[in-house]
Amino acid sequence: MKHVIVAHVDRSGNAQEVLRWAEREASLHGLQLRVVGDSPLEPPDGMKLLVVGTPGTNVGDFPCPVVFVPTVPCPESPFAEVTLGVNAREPAEAAVDFAFDTARARCVRLRAVHAWRFPSCAAELPFGVPEDDRGAWEDHEVQLLADVLRPWREKYPQVPVLEDVRLLPPAQALLQRSASAGLVVVGRRPGGAPGAVTQVLLRESLRPVAVVPA
Template sequence: MSGDPKPIVVGVDGSASALRAVGWAAAEARRRHVLLSLVHVVDEAPLAAVRFVPRYDEVVRIASMRGRRLLRQARDLARQAEPTVAQSEHLLRGTVSGWLRTESEDASLLVLGTEPAGAIGRLVAGSVAIDLAAHASCPVVLVRSHVAEDEPPETGPIVVGVAGTPASEAALAFAFEEAALRRTGLVVVHSLDDRLLVTLFEEGKRQLDHTAVEKHEDQALADRLAGWREKYPDVSVDRIVVRGRPATRLLDLADRAQLLVVGGRGRGGFTGLLFGSTSQDVLSRALCPVVVVRDYEDSGTPPRG
C-alpha cells in the first residue's frame, strides 16, 4: 500500500458515468485511505454566448446553483457507498480541462466519467477526457456508464499493457500496487512487433522462427517482472506475449477485468500519436475502467506524494 496522502479527485457533472466515477473513486479512496475530492466546474465556455447580455450574472448564478446540487448528489452517493471516506467539495468557475489539470497537480488520481456510444457498447472518450489523460499531473482513470449486458466484473484481474518505454514501467508500478490493494491477480500483456525481423528474414531467403522469438520475448518479460514480483510476492502474475498491436487482446481481457492500465507517452501538447495507437484504441473501446499512466519529466514513474 502506497500510503499516498494526496486525495483522489473526481469530476462531477451529473451524468450517469460521472456518478459511477464517484462510486469508483470512493471505493478507491477507502482502499488507499485518502481524501475524496469532489469537483464541479461551472464551465464558462458554453456561457460565453450570453456573457454580454444583461442577465449574464443570473445565468452564472443558476449554473452555480446547479453545480452545488450536483455536488450534494455526488456527496450523498459517496457517503452511502463508502461512509468511512472523508470528502471535500469544490465548486469552481472557468474551463473544465483547465481546472481539473490544476487539481491533478496535488492528486494521486484524477477520475472521470465517460459515456458509451450507440449500439456497439463501447465507450467513446470525449475531448476533455483525452486532454486530461494527455496533460494531467497524475494518473487518469476513465469510468464509463453501463448497460446491463456490458457490465464488467467486480472481481477479476488487473490487466496492464507494456512495451519498452518509461511509461510502461510507470504503468507496471501502478498495476502491481493496484493488484496488491485489491488482492487480485495481474495479467501483463506485452506486444511483440516482429515486422522488421520478418522483412529481413524474407529478404535473406530465410524463414523466421516465430516460436523461438516469442519464447525469447516471454523470458525477457519474465526477467523484467522479476523485481516487481519480489516487491509484491502476494500478487499472482500471468504473462502474455502477442504479435503486432496488442489492443484487441487487451480489450478482450479487459471485458473480464476490474481495471485496465496503459502507459501514455505524452508530456507536451496534444500532437501526433500522443499515446500511441494502443492507448487510443483502449481509451475508445474498453468496457472496464481504464487508467492512463504517463511518463513524467523527472522519472519513469508517476509522482506518489
C-alpha cells in the same frame, strides 16, 4: 501534503459510475475523496489520482494517473484482474508500478500483456515463418517480459502475476484481454497526449482505463 483522489463529475451521463469508482478506490487506498465539477478542471494540491468519464475532460498532460470510466461499463466482478499493457522493450515503469499497487490493494491477479510482431526479416521468407523460428522469437519475447517484471514481482510478492505474450497489435491484444479485467492500465509519455493504443482503448474498452504518466 495529504494525498486525495479526485472525481470529476459533470453532465455527461455517467457521473454516478465515476463517483462510485472513485469512492471504491479511495476506500481501498485509505485516501480522502474530493468531488469536483469544474470545467476546465484545475488539479488540487496533493491529487494522487483523477477519475473522469469517457469521453471526459481533456487531461492529456496531467501529472497524476487518470482513470477513464466508460459510459456504459460492463458489470464488474469484485475479483476481476488488473490488466497491464507493457512494452517489454520500453516499459513504462510508473504504469507497471501503478498496476502492481492496484492489484495489491484489490487482492487480485495482475495480467501483464506484451504484444509483439515478427521481425522484419520474416517478410523475406519465401514459404512463411517456420515453427522453429516462431518458437524461438516467442521465447525471446517471453524472456524480455519476465525480465521487465522481475523487480516488481520482488517488490509486490503478494501479487499473483500472469505473463501474457500475444502475437497481435497492442490495442487488439489489450481489448481481447480486457474482457476479464476490472481495470486496464497503460502508460503515457511525459508532456504528450495519449498515444494511438490508448486512444483505441478509450473509444472501445468497456472497462475503466488508467493512463499513467511517466
